Amino acid sequence: MLRRLMLISLAVFMFIEWGPLTAERSKYGIAKGNPFIKEVVLTFDDGPRETGMQEIDAVLSSFDVKATFFLVGKFADRNSPVTLMLHRQGYEIANHTYTHPRLYQDHTAHIVRQAERCDEVLENLGIRKTRFLRPPGGHFNMEIFNAMRRMNLPLGLWSLNTADYTGRPPEEIYNIVAGSVRNGDIILMHSGTPNTVEALPRIIRELHRRGFTIVRLEDLWNGGRT
Numbered sequence: 001m002l003r004r005l006m007l008i009s010l011a012v013f014m015f016i017e018w019g020p021l022t023a024e025r026s027k028y029g030i031a032k033g034n035p036f037i038k039e040v041v042l043t044f045d046d047g048p049r050e051t052g053m054q055e056i057d058a059v060l061s062s063f064d065v066k067a068t069f070f071l072v073g074k075f076a077d078r079n080s081p082v083t084l085m086l087h088r089q090g091y092e093i094a095n096h097t098y099t100h101p102r103l104y105q106d107h108t109a110h111i112v113r114q115a116e117r118c119d120e121v122l123e124n125l126g127i128r129k130t131r132f133l134r135p136p137g138g139h140f141n142m143e144i145f146n147a148m149r150r151m152n153l154p155l156g157l158w159s160l161n162t163a164d165y166t167g168r169p170p171e172e173i174y175n176i177v178a179g180s181v182r183n184g185d186i187i188l189m190h191s192g193t194p195n196t197v198e199a200l201p202r203i204i205r206e207l208h209r210r211g212f213t214i215v216r217l218e219d220l221w222n223g224g225r226t
């Protein structure tokens with residue numbers, strides 16, 4: 001089962017990874033943007049947390065940078081003032097399910113329900129239907145794939161994992177980005193991780209110094225289609 005899952009994941013990832021020059025990519029999702037355009041996306045998963053969100057906003061705002069937040073529906077509901085703050089500030093809000101389950105172990109109906117419930121919370125707060133779903137852990141299979149196609153909700157994966165959830169120090173988080181960032185990278189970070197907030201100003205300064213434009217996932221998606 002695990003082997004099958006891995007093979008499917010690999011095949012789909014390769015398809016998405018190498019597909020940016022074809023229109024096909026856009027039907028299913030995005031793991032990386034156009035390799036010929038000097039753009040990257042900063043994504044923050046698992047929020048909104050009780051703490052640390054204002055700090056992320058303060059850093060991003062100080063550089064006038066817009067990021068993409070993959071929110072967990074139950075947290076978005078519980079911390080609705082923070083959810084609304086992110087929306088008001090012009091960040092892209094995307095779907096990270098309602099309870100952050102292992103989606104690849106679920107049946108289609110549950111997968112759809114998880115995505116729908118997250119969207120319902122956001123829509124009740126006046127946030128329009130989200131554009132992307134990121135399955136927890138980035139694991140996906142054909143069941144998830146088909147469910148998302150039915151919902152017309154593309155997968156929003158990533159290509160550069162800072163692994164900031166491991167508790168690694170800010171210096172390491174910075175080094176991972178600075179050492180491997182490429183055109184079109186979608187950078188995975190997490191909300192409520194103090195070391196990430198600490199590393200963030202240096203990361204953004206370095207990206208700007210190298211001439212990268214930091215865009216939202218939707219911008220990268222649209223750019224990749226032209």
Ligand SMILES: [Zn+2]
Binds near residue numbers: 046096136
């Ligand atoms: Zn997550």
